[in-house]
Amino acid sequence: MPDRLKDYLAAFDDIPGTRVYTTERAREGYWVNQFCMSLMKPANRERWRADERAYLVDWPMTDAQKEALLARDYNRLLDLGANIYYLAKVFSTDGLSFVQAVSTMTGMSVDEYQAMMLAGGRSPEGVRSIKEGS
């Protein structure tokens, strides 16, 4: 049975441009994600908006996680264990939609990304597997 879990998880790392939200990421990102949840309360959103750096002092995150939050570097945050549904609390507080926030992770402008979606979205061709290049 241990091999079954190992193989299950290993396959996730073969998908280009994707971080599957595994328990390893959930453990690393616990406080980032719980910080994000705190922004569901209006009073906390006010405190965060007033002084982001000061608001982060209370949260036991790594410096890398805090810097990535301040920079709104969502790809880096995913690498450091954040999950997109939690990060949505940050970008909704910024007044951004899912399309606006998600496009920042793709290296495309919001307009380019929106145009791609209107044209039918990103094709799966060539982005299914790193190993297979398919």
Add this chain to the structure above:
Amino acid sequence: MARISAGIATSHVPLIGVAIDQNRGHEPYFKPILAAYDWTRHWISRPENKPDVVILVYNDHASAFDMNIIPTFAIGCAERFAPADEGWGPRPVPMVENHAPLAWHIAQSLILDDFDMTIINKMDVDHGLTVPLSAVFGQPDAWPTRVIPLAVNVVTYPVPSGNRCWLLGEAIARAVESFDEDLTVQIWGTGGMSHQLQGKRAGLINQAWDQRFLDDMVADPARLRAIPHIEYLRETGSEGIEMVMWLIMRGALGPNVRELHRAYHVPASNTALGHLVLEKTS
């Protein structure tokens, strides 16, 4: 006796709720999105198709559950549930009224049937649950049906397998059929279809895969039960995994169904919108 009459599958993209809440359905972007539900709104308004209760299978998006509690399958048993504030303020939609006696009956039956359900009382319900209600019922002062929330973890891996979801659906059907009150029950499976909201591959849409999934909800559901997580992830984007929740609905309908309505549209925000209405036949 209570009986399951029909199943509905639908995406639950937040933007569908925005279009309805802000009365923007006439805009060119939103028109085809809301048109996907025209047939269904008409169909369900006829008395013979109106459910007394909807078992609504959805996933919570870090609204009621945070990283402290991650139930694989949770059933809402309180009398009612309020719409969640997801950061933009709560949606202006009615309270969700439960059929608590049936919810508790299903919870007990499922546990005796080897499904170790998490029972939830106090819980706010997010777009995963309220957007499908708006898409199908529009903007009433009160929802015209009781709703039993059934929340599935499709965020933190491992999420339940498609086959496990199917088996849960079968067990839900047994539970409903053993409830004494005379009720017409629908089961809705929500989420999907292909979409990826994260990383460089965000925006992925796989229309061919989605269409085959829609076909096989009727033609070959056994194939769908066996689709592994890695296939959903590679082919339909990291958030396409929500489609396992459609299999709870499909499992609950039993072997024989008839497709009454189908809609598919790209894009709704980052997502391929899919919608099916299935009638249980004998």
